[in-house]
Amino acid sequence: MTYYRQVGDIPPKRHTQHRRPDGGLYYEELMGEEGFSSDSSLLYHQHIPSAIVDATPWSLPELATLANHPLKPRHLKLHALFPDQRCEDHDVVTGRRLVLGNADVRLSYVAAGAPSPLYRNAIGDECLYVEAGAGTVETVFGTLQARQGDYVILPRGTTHRWIPAGNQPLRVYCIEANSHITPVRRYLSRFGQLLEHAPYCERDLHGPSQPLLIEATDVEVLVKHRAGNAIAGTRMIYADHPFDVVGWDGCLYPYTFSIHDFEPITGRIHQPPPAHQVFEGHNFVVCNFVPRKVDYHPLAVPVPYYHSNVDSDEIMFYCGGDYEARKGSGIGPGSISVHPGGHAHGPQPGANERSIGADFFDELAVMVDTFRPLELGEGALVCEDHAYTWTWAGRGPRT
Template identity: 75%
Template sequence: MAHYRSLGTIPPKRHTQFRYDGDTLAFEELMGEEGFSADSSLLYHRHIPSAITDSTVWELPDTATVPNHPMKPRHLRLHELFKDDAWQDTDVVTGRRLVLGNGDVRISYAVSGRASPLYRNGVGDECVYVESGAARVETVFGVLNARAGDYVVIPRATTHRWIPQGDEPLRTYCMEANSHIAPPKRYLSRYGQLLEHAPYCERDLHGPTELVEGTGTDVEVLVKHRGAGGEIVGTRFLQAHHPFDVIGWDGCLYPYTFNIEDFEPITGRVHQPPPVHQVFEGDNFVICNFVPRKVDYHPLAVPVPYYHSNVDSDEVMFYVGGDYEARKGSGIGQGSVSLHPGGHSHGPQPGAYERSIGAEFFDELAVMVDTFRPLEIGEGGRACDDGAYAWSWAGRRA
């Protein structure tokens, strides 16, 4: 995200001596993408950031997936995954349950009530959507305050932790990439500024507001990284000093939040295709959101989507608010996920096509992920599959 920010105290020129507290030399760290060829930031630490005193295995939660075969569309009820008060002893990181995934992106869900361990993802960027609740996200770059409706975008290898705030469960929908996550290229100038036709701008992106200082030695940090054969594995590092020891930083790479309420919908006289709803992209997948909006105003418009075959992609829709018109009669509600696999023609439920004629406004809120490789089903997805959604277009629920 080529939008420059700085926080704390930094020297006037990069890669030069920086002394603080009189004459103490700070340790400069470059965090950058694509080697030294893309966005980066420089962080100034009190201690050597590479210093570790131990390394042991972190056994990850169940990351196995099974193919969606025989192929069928599915309805997953995510709110069934964390029942009763189990969420009170769960955190955003270790409590994730894998719903869907492939070699490009993994989608997990967690309901949390306690602070997470210190953690960094060494595989790819994370985009975490806050369905409800609030959190203080402490990072090596500083503090993010996350609220319902926020996307929290965390660059690869950013050490951070989630601390739920308030009494309400923190519900999070996590999209973990094997790549970087950024605004769509078509919204950006050749130098990285968001253009006038983009549905949001830099004013809507909120970076860290204050540095956070941690103390202690032999501090545990959970690291997710690539293993042999490309599988994802975990390691527990003991850092010689707490990683939250940054005096200041500057650059164009850092975590930030973007709230779904700040997305300005693009509408037209006839139904607009899903790319107008796009908010982010990674390698081989995109993230879109459907927000409350005025709908098609041609006198003969049919406001709900036309039936379409996802020949090149799987479509995953997470329903987070409002009343999703096209899915009425399917059993889908808030907290549901629909999976429409490539090769299956899908669209509105029976009756929705006709009922939408004459509508002027849709009050719906949903987060969509489209992938360009088939998605497989994780442990969490298998546990909350309703088993009947595939037959709903034929008027059957069993």
């Protein structure tokens, strides 16, 4: 994301001496994407950022998946994974339960009442949607405030931790990429500015505003990383606390974006899902459906037409409002619908007629479309509503 920010104390020119009050040098770190060929930031540390004193294996939560076979549309009830009200024993990092995944992206869910350990994803960017609750995300760049409806974008390699606020559990839908997650390319100028037709702009993106300095020694950081063709975890012990950055500048950093700041694109007839797109990664996109005026052609049918996902799986996470197309299916807040490639899907029976004449939909949902099939994680296997598959026909399966 080419949008420059400067925070804290930095020297007038990069790669030059930057001295602390006692005359010693700060340690400059370049954090950059695609080698030295894409967005980057320069961070100035009080201590050597490479200094570790121990490294041992970290056992990751269960990441095994099973193919969606036989091929079926599915309904997953994520709130059933964390039924207790406080969720005091769970945190946003280690408490995640894998719902769906493939070689490009993993979708998890967590309800957390405890602070997370320090954590760094060295595989890809993370896009986390706050369904409910609030909290603070402490990062090596500074602090972010995360509230209901916020997306939190964390670039690959960002050391951070989550701290829930208040008594309500922090419910988070986690999109973990094996790539970078960026604003949609068609919304950007060739120099990286969000254009006038984009449904949001730079004013809606909120990055850290000041450094976060913590003094400590022998500090544990959990690192998720590649190990051959597998995903592995390592516990690294740093000689000094990673949150020792006195200043940074550049175009690569974590930020929040509220779904409520997304300006919906509408038209006389039904708009296709790309009109709702907000982010993209390698082989997947993220869209959001927000409260909006709907189609105003005199003969419009406001709910979606039936469509076949010939190239992708469509995953909808329902997080608020009243989703018109799914009425009568059992889907509600906290649900995920899995509509796989190879199967035509669309409104529930009767939704087309009921929608005629509507001028506004009050719905809130986050959609991920993937271009490789998604498999079922352990979370999906224990929270599926098996009746959903047959709701279009009203009967089944055959005996």
